[in-house]
Amino acid sequence: MAVAVLLQLAVVVQLLCAVVASALNQDGILLLSFKLSLAGDPLGSLSDWGYTDANPCSWNGIVCDSESRVVSVVLPNAQLVGPVARELGFVERLRHLDLSGNALNGSVPADLFRAPELRVLSLAGNGLTGPLPEPQAxxxxxxxxxxxxxxxxxxxxxxxLVTLPSLTAVSLAGNFFSGEVPGGEVSPALQILDVSANLLNGTLPADLSGAGLRYVNLSSNRIAGGIPAEMAARLPANVTIDLSYNNLTGAVPTVAPFSTQRADAFEGNAELCGAPLERLCSFASASAVEPPRNGTKSPPAIAAIPQGPHH
Known part of the structure; x- marks a missing residue:
């Protein structure tokens, strides 16, 4: 603990000295705090980040607006090692932050959610741990x-998280999230929800709804129980749903959107039965209802959420 405190003090002292010695603007100072917090930059991706510039607009991975304010920090696959600095959340006009595919560790700092104009946030493919902070009002x-x-x-x-008003795509796949799948109404803007390959348990939320949903991936979790037919009335008929490799039981509801999925959307659930699976049900399931007269075909699954342009 004492060593960590001393390191933090050293970073602060370096920054204070830099502010006195240079004319670097506030955004640049905040970005340098991120650089100084890192334990490693083996590719030298941040080697041109320094105190002698008036602003950081010429630095690698940085894009500014016409007023020399930082709007984009894009440094994917740069082998950066260390934490995600909380100071990044104080870059006032930051819209696009992509630090995916690095070796970042520690937790997601709650202050990162302070950036008022943030539109794209990708920290995928790192070693981040701990709980995800809950966005404040x-x-x-x-x-x-x-x-x-x-x-x-x-x-x-x-x-x-799923009720944020502008959010169109979210992927939390391949983590260790636990507890139940969030239920209730998601944001009308939300189209892609991927929480696959986690440790989610409990049952499917019968009240999950969202008018804009196009792709919902709940595969490779520990979700148990039946598929509630009530979900069908609350989800778009053309949504693509992946429920494979869980612990679901009973019959697949015979109504869209469930009746229009491919068989592999339900595979890996040993006690699930009924079309489109080849395994027939030997009993009448209360979750199965009559299909609509005009069923619609699901669109192909969306493989990835938008990352935004790389600069």
């Missing part, structure tokens, strides 16, 4: 795409 109102897949995050999925 008024935060992340501009966020459109969130990709935290392929980390080691744990705890419950924050319920208000």
């Amino acid at each position: 008024g935060q992340l109102r501009s966020l459109r795409a969130l990709n935290l897949a392929g980390n080691a995050l744990s705890g419950a999925v924050p319920r208000n």
